[in-house]
Amino acid sequence: MKFFARLxxxxxxxxxxxxxxxxxxxxxxxxxTKEFRAGRREALRKLMPDSSxxxxxxxxxxxxxxxxxxxxxxNPDLLYFSGYKETSGVLVIFKxxxxxxxxxxxxxxxxxxxxPAQEQWTGRxxxxxxxxxxxxxxxxxxxxxxxxxxxxxxxxxxxxxxxPRNTGxxxxxxxxxxxxxxxxxxxxxxxxxxxxxxxxxTPQNVAAAAKRFIEPKLTLEAYKNNSLxxxxxxxxxxxxxxxxxxxxxxxxxxxxxxxxxxNDLRGIKTSEELELLRKSIKLSSIAHAEVMRAIKPxxxxxxxxxxxxxxxxxxxxxxxxxxxIVGAGANGCILHYIENEVTxxxxxxxxxxxxxxxxxxxxxxxxxxxxxxxxxxxxxxIYQLVFDAQEEVFKLCKAGVPFADLNKKAQSVLAAGLIxxxxxxxxxxxxxxxxxxxxHHLGLDVHDKGSYKTLMENMVxxxxxxxxxxxGSPCDKKWWNIAVRIEDDVxxxxxxxxxxxxxxxxxxxxxxxxTREKSFLDAVNLPLLDK
Numbered sequence: 001m002k003f004f005a006r007l008x009x010x011x012x013x014x015x016x017x018x019x020x021x022x023x024x025x026x027x028x029x030x031x032x033t034k035e036f037r038a039g040r041r042e043a044l045r046k047l048m049p050d051s052s053x054x055x056x057x058x059x060x061x062x063x064x065x066x067x068x069x070x071x072x073x074x075n076p077d078l079l080y081f082s083g084y085k086e087t088s089g090v091l092v093i094f095k096x097x098x099x100x101x102x103x104x105x106x107x108x109x110x111x112x113x114x115x116p117a118q119e120q121w122t123g124r125x126x127x128x129x130x131x132x133x134x135x136x137x138x139x140x141x142x143x144x145x146x147x148x149x150x151x152x153x154x155x156x157x158x159x160x161x162x163x164p165r166n167t168g169x170x171x172x173x174x175x176x177x178x179x180x181x182x183x184x185x186x187x188x189x190x191x192x193x194x195x196x197x198x199x200x201x202t203p204q205n206v207a208a209a210a211k212r213f214i215e216p217k218l219t220l221e222a223y224k225n226n227s228l229x230x231x232x233x234x235x236x237x238x239x240x241x242x243x244x245x246x247x248x249x250x251x252x253x254x255x256x257x258x259x260x261x262x263n264d265l266r267g268i269k270t271s272e273e274l275e276l277l278r279k280s281i282k283l284s285s286i287a288h289a290e291v292m293r294a295i296k297p298x299x300x301x302x303x304x305x306x307x308x309x310x311x312x313x314x315x316x317x318x319x320x321x322x323x324x325i326v327g328a329g330a331n332g333c334i335l336h337y338i339e340n341e342v343t344x345x346x347x348x349x350x351x352x353x354x355x356x357x358x359x360x361x362x363x364x365x366x367x368x369x370x371x372x373x374x375x376x377x378x379x380x381x382i383y384q385l386v387f388d389a390q391e392e393v394f395k396l397c398k399a400g401v402p403f404a405d406l407n408k409k410a411q412s413v414l415a416a417g418l419i420x421x422x423x424x425x426x427x428x429x430x431x432x433x434x435x436x437x438x439x440h441h442l443g444l445d446v447h448d449k450g451s452y453k454t455l456m457e458n459m460v461x462x463x464x465x466x467x468x469x470x471x472g473s474p475c476d477k478k479w480w481n482i483a484v485r486i487e488d489d490v491x492x493x494x495x496x497x498x499x500x501x502x503x504x505x506x507x508x509x510x511x512x513x514x515t516r517e518k519s520f521l522d523a524v525n526l527p528l529l530d531k
Contacts, residue, residue: 028316028359030275030276030279030359031083031359032083032272032276032359033272034083034134034135034136035136036270036272037080037081037082037083037135037136038136040081040265041081041082041107044081044265045093045106047261047264048093048159049095049157050095050096051095051096051156051157052094052095052156052157052159053093053094053095053153053156053157053158054092054093054159054160054258054261055090055092055153055158055159055160055177055181056075056077056078056082056090056091056093056160056161057075057078057089057160057161057174058074058075058078058084058086058087058088058089058090058112059072059073059074059075059087059170060087060167060168060169060170061168061169062168063168071319072085072086072087073319074360076266076360076444076445077161077266079360079444080265080266080444081093082135082137083134083135084109084111084126084131084135086112086125086126087112087169088111088112088113088143088169088170088173089109089110089111089112089143089173090110090143090146090173090177091107091108091109091110092107092108092151092153093106093107094106094107098151100150105138105139107137107139108139108141108151109131109135109139109140109141110140110141110142110143110145110146110173111126111127111140111141111142112126112127112142112143113125113127113142113143114127114128128140128141143173144172146177147176151180152180153177153181154180154181154182157254158181158254159254159255159257159258159261160177160183160254160255160258161255162186162188162191162255163183163184163186164185164188186222186252187222189220189222190220190222190223190229191252193213193229194228194229194248195252195255195256195259197209197232197244198244198248198256201241201244202241203237203238203241206232206236206237206240206241207236207237209236210232210236211236214232214233218230218233227247228244228247228248228251231243231247232244259449262449263449263450263451264451266448266449266450267441267449267451267459268450268457268458269458269459269460269491273361273443274458274460274491276358276359276360276361277442277460277489278500279358280317280321280355280357280359280361280362281355281363281365281489281500282501283312283316283356283358283363284312284317284354284363284365284501284504285363285365285500285501285504286311286315286503286504287308287311287354287356288308288352288365288367288503288504289504289505289514290307290311290519290521291304291307291308291367291369292367292369292505292514292515292517293514293515293517293519293521294307294519294522295345295350295369295371297344297345297346297347297371297372298344299344299371300342300344300345301326301327301331301340301341301342301345302326302340302341304326304340304345304350305324305326305340305354308352308354309324312356315356315358316358317356317357317358318357318358318359319356320354320356320357321355321357321362321363321364321445321446322362322364322446323336323338324338324353325340325351325352325353325366326340326350326351326352326354327340327350327351327352327483328342328345328346328349328350328371329345329346329348329350330471330483331351332349332350332351332468332481332483332484332485333469333470333483335436335468346371347371347372348370348371348481349368349370349371349375349482349484350368350369350370350371351366351368351483351484351485352366352367352368352369353365353366353485353487354366361443361444362443362444362445362446362448363442363489363501364446364462364464364489365487365488365489365501365504366466366485366486367486367487367504367505367506367511368383368483368485369511369515370511370512370515373512373516374512375508375511375512378478378479378482379482379484381421382421382467382479382484383486383508384508385413385414385421385467386414386465386466386485386486387486387507387508388413388417389409389410389413389414389417389465390410390463390464390465390486390488390506392409392410392413393406393409393410393439393463393465394463394490394497394499395496396409396455397455397461397463397490397492397493397496398493398494398497399455399456399457399493399494399495400454400455401455402453402454402455403439403451403452403453403454403455404452406438406439406461407437407438407439409438410434410438411430411431411434412427413465414430414433414467415427415429418467421479422475422476423469423475423476423479424475432473433467433468433469433473434465434467434468435468436466438463438464438465439461439462439463439464440461440462441459441460441461442460442461442462443460455492456492457492457493457494459491459492460489460490460491460492460500461489461492462487462488462490463487463488463490464485464486464487464488465485466483466484466485466486466487467482467483467484467485468484468485469482469483486506487501488500488501488502488506
């Protein structure tokens with residue numbers, strides 16, 4: 001009888017899940033449309049040369065613990081061009097129309113197959129029919145058909161991202177691709193060095209760069225077997241660099257062009273993308289404001305993080321764009337502090353770098369708040385200096401300005417202020433307390449793709465100067481453990497930028513005023529845990 005009961009249960013599951021993809025009327029209505037994705041694919045085709053194809057893979061699953069995976073995060077590039085949010089997928093986009101016995105096509109999509117029994121455990125899948133109806137693709141197949149599908153990728157100039165060596169559940173798809181295309185996987189660390197060398201090396205600096213960056217890695221397996229690196233190390237001059245660049249283009253041109261195409265497209269936001277970014281940034285800024293109201297010296301870093309997460313979810317954000325940073329006192333001096341484990345923030349400054357992810361688009365907002373609602377004179381001086389630097393950088397946030405000028409301006413203002421306060425003696429010392437850059441692109445990734453040459457209209461960037469003075473710094477002790485970062489998100493315009501994160505107060509007196517306002521959390525009174 002138990003056998004028949006299990007069989008009946010399985011049949012019931014199949015009957016529930018095997019029809020058309022489940023749809024609900026109460027899902028969000030502001031997802032990007034299939035027409036938007038199709039338009040992005042057409043924009044990509046315009047950048048591609050004739051007889052070429054771009055290949056995009058889904059991300060693999062990642063193990064969290066034993067038989068439990070991390071919550072899945074889609075490949076932003078694949079999401080951008082298709083809307084597909086699942087694993088076990090590969091999309092091939094052709095520049096020109098192709099022909100076979102089934103008709104004409106210029107894209108092929110191989111996706112995760114339906115599995116009713118598995119979907120009861122891990123969630124619904126789109127499958128072939130779902131990808132056709134919801135995402136708008138015509139030629140869709142199960143991913144296990146990719147290996148034997150009759151398409152000769154070797155006859156196309158191929159553009160693709162790095163092919164990892166070990167990708168768990170994606171191994172079969174990557175292996176099929178390398179066999180169909182002749183593309184060989186490359187060590188990701190080696191590739192980063194190749195990309196950096198190709199972009200930044202000059203006849204004047206290549207010898208020093210080879211000595212400093214290449215020599216320590218020459219014994220690594222990937223570097224020993226790479227003739228480009230080995231030859232450049234043996235001949236670090238203009239002729240060696242010329243040979244390196246020719247070889248790099250021949251061997252890795254598909255990856256380099258893929259990055260250039262996706263940087264060009266994703267770096268300039270469309271009106272639809274800007275709408276989602278505005279929502280993501282606004283709700284993140286509202287969360288920062290609520291934390292200002294709620295913060296008390298007896299709260300923990302984790303508790304403050306929880307306030308952010310609640311507000312994000314209340315407004316429909318699916319996730320955070322990066323691990324939340326909530327650092328009290330000395331922890332604020334750690335740029336990517338994510339432990340958030342201090343149980344009482346006390347009367348310290350709390351640096352909070354937290355941004356929501358809304359329909360794939362990430363905010364990136366940072367505020368620094370006195371837990372007791374009052375800046376000390378020293379804290380206020382550092383805060384005002386960072387604020388002043390940010391204000392000066394905002395003036396440069398317009399089309400045509402070199403990207404590098406933003407950080408130069410931030411460094412200049414911060415250096416002058418630190419000298420005036422007696423914390424440093426010369427401008428060259430500013431990087432001791434300001435160790436990062438001022439701005440980066442923002443979008444589907446918190447550090448999004450985009451060009452770092454010149455600002456262009458509808459780029460979205462961060463402006464985030466900061467100062468961090470850890471204990472033991474070579475300055476008066478009264479400055480120790482003061483860490484301040486103020487970060488806002490800006491749309492680049494023709495004549496000026498538009499700050500999207502103003503719902504979170506920025507001026508020091510407005511921050512103090514907000515901490516005196518009541519929070520909805522003031523009424524929360526949970527029972528104590530037994531000791």
